Amino acid sequence: MLFKNITMIDEKYDVIKNTNIVVEGNKISYIASTVPEEYCGEVYDGKNKVAMPGFFNTHCHVPMTLLRGYGEGLPLERWLNEKIFPFESLLTDEDCYFGTLLGISEMIKSGVVSFTDMYSHLETLIKAIDETGIKANISNSYLKVGENDDYFKHNSYKETELVRKYMKKSNNDRIRADVSIHAEYTSSERLVRQISEYCNSTDMNMHIHLSETEEEQRICKEKYGLTPAEYFLKCGTFKSKTTAAHCVFVEGDDFNILKENGVTVSHCPSSNLKLGSGIAPLKTMLDYGINVTIGTDGAASNNNLNMIEEVNLAALLHKGINKDPLFLGQKDMLNIACLNGATSQGRENCGCIKVGNRADIVIYDFDKPHMQPAFDVLANILYSAQASDICLSMIDGNVVYKDDVFTNIDMEKVYYNVNRIKNEKLALLRLPSDS
Ligand SMILES: [Zn+2]
The missing domain is CATH 2.30.40.10 (Urease, subunit C, domain 1)
Known part of the structure; x- marks a missing residue:
């Protein structure tokens, strides 16, 4: 063309x-x-x-579009335990396929060419991503089941290997496998070390949540005498090329750790504001030379995957809190949203x-x-x-x-199915269909 x-x-x-x-x-x-x-x-x-x-959305949970607006008005703990987790436990592969198509259509419409994702049901994510033409680094995040978990028997490992096998036989490199640990507070040290060693022995990238809330930061310090960044450093996680989402409460030596270990920060301003977490110290990160990027997070906590909105919010927010209209100029902001994102995904000749x-x-x-x-x-x-x-x-x-037309997505079919899924799950949860 x-x-x-x-x-x-x-x-x-x-x-x-x-x-x-x-x-x-x-x-x-x-x-x-x-x-x-x-x-x-x-x-x-x-x-x-x-x-x-195009934009690179560096932190997403794409099938969570299915939960957009579900359980509003609750504090984080109740929102997760009473609404999100019970609904998610009912999701099938087919449900996640339509949720992924919905999320991808939203991202493409707002200029995203590639995204970094953390969820499950990766076989159906591969199908949806492959069909639509977008690029993605996808991972199944390890979430602790019990103290004696073995990662190599965990679904997270099986799905990661499935994506690796797909990558090897695929004739393009649009879909890549990442390894993922959900967060410090949802894992054990033994498992974090095991998963980190596995990731280090491959050419895959690591994707984690880091220092998202004040409570997470406080409890980690009480438990280990270390910040979450210090903890992951000690466990060898940062030996792999890592993307750390949120980083709202990174402090002190954490900035040096992120910089020295080449950790990318995925800044998710909408999610952090909506969940009342706070505002990440972007200026300090940039002063340290950390690779900062932008992520939408999942649609359940954002409530959309609109990168234009996210980039605009980041630009305005940090000028405001730094009381500096010259901070995060247009070129700097676009570089963060485009090239830095491509770098974080390990995609050369992109961005x-x-x-x-x-x-x-x-x-x-x-x-x-x-x-x-x-x-x-x-x-x-x-x-x-x-x-x-x-x-x-x-x-x-x-x-x-x-x-206004997607080459590879039948939006009528997607809208029909996501609403069918909504009503089916509400019936299973014995909730009225307008919940
Ligand atoms: Zn997230």
Whole structure:
């Protein structure tokens, strides 16, 4: 495809006007102010359109779209134990398939080209991800069943190996297997060491929740005399390339630990605010040179997977709490949402638009009242744009979304099934269908 006469955000997040981008196979093969003479393929008119690199959502639990808005108005502990866990225990593979399609459609609509996920039912996640064309690093997080758990007999291990086998026989690298430990407070030290050793002996990445709440931080320090970051360091977890979600309460030497061990932070501002956890110290993390990225978390605690909203919130929130309008400038913020995310997933040649890179391109329509005039294209994308401004999304050279239509997702079927699942589960829980 040729994106003709389009405005483009380049690898340095500079705005290049009236340029032409050619995609061949899964790569960007040409970028120049002139149209290649010999080109005879499909042409996309770039008038009043802007080509942006796609977002990387680095923390999600994608099938949890099925629980969006369920159990609102309860404190965290009661919300989890009385609502979320009983509902989740009823979910089947087929349910998670439709929940995953719903989540992926939401992400694609808001400019996401790849996500990092932690859930279960990975066989059906593979099916949904493969069909839709998005990229993902997926993991089944270890959650403690008993003190004598053996990871190699645990479902988490079996599903991780299943994804690894899929990766080996697949003819593309869109889906990758990560190893996951849910959190310090849902595991035992013996198991954390066992899982970390397993991850270290492979080429997989690690995905964890870290220092999400004040209570988690306090109890860990009382129990081990260590912060959660110090605890995972001691257990050898950070020998693997790790993404740590939340990090709201990291403190003291934790910042050095994250930096020195190359740990990526997935900052999830909506989830942290909605659950009343707090605000992560992003400025300090960036001052230490930590690889910061953005995540939506699951839709049960957010309540959407809209990365445009998440990136916008992060930019505004940290200018506000630091009382500094110059903090997290447009280029810095977009780098956090795009290239840093690709780096965290171990995806080379992704995260920015340049020749030779994978063709992950999101097109914004600037022919909208709130997108005009365009004094500053990046400012409009970061502070004015809505998900509805995205008119095309290309991932690995394939158009997965164009003008409100998903190439590979039957949304009628998805809406029908997620509501069928909702009513079936409420009946099983003996709750009225409008609960
Ligand atoms: Zn999470």
